[in-house]
Amino acid sequence: AQTVTQSQPEMSVQEAETVTLSCTYDTSENNYYLFWYKQPPSRQMILVIRQEAYKQQNATENRFSVNFQKAAKSFSLKISDSQLGDTAMYFCAFMTPPYETSGSRLTFGEGTQLTVNP
């Protein structure tokens, strides 16, 4: 079974600064996907960024980028130029492709509550 660990329950950052959220995972699979989801106070689950394990290049989406270290099983999220609207709970999630025996369910970490201060 896969496990995902987020060791930072809460973090805060000043507006316009950069913050990094940590995530580690454990799996015996070689082919998988990693995600960061954002859950604002509305509780909607919003996909922030996705990384395929077979890709060595780190994914980037505007102000959001990841540092994917496959050997270390680490998947951190960097938010640059933080904005007040980035205040939310952030979940790291793991998934194997649907053709793998472990299925395509998402396994989430415990979450990191990020607060962006003005």
Next chain:
Amino acid sequence: AAGVIQSPRHLIKEKRETATLKCYPIPRHDTVYWYQQGPGQDPQFLISFYEKMQSDKGSIPDRFSAQQFSDYHSELNMSSLELGDSALYFCASRPGTGPNYEQYFGPGTRLTVT
């Protein structure tokens, strides 16, 4: 763009009652997932369906059952409700094929059991 629709958005039930949650996936999405998120917790996978067949099963209580219908919508039936069933229930959908396997989440149904 069309999104995943869940109904009802809020539901209040008493202990030992039954509840039915509905999920309408994005058009042409044939795979549906159900997740349960308790207060202050991360979402936990319950069950999934692909082409109307159960494809995976997680920590779903025996009191719960689910199915996917011919139009690909799905229903989660919950019986003998307990206080601990109070949670936010998410449905997510994705297309059966594609390079990303991204799951698109609905807004959730907030179930309160009193």
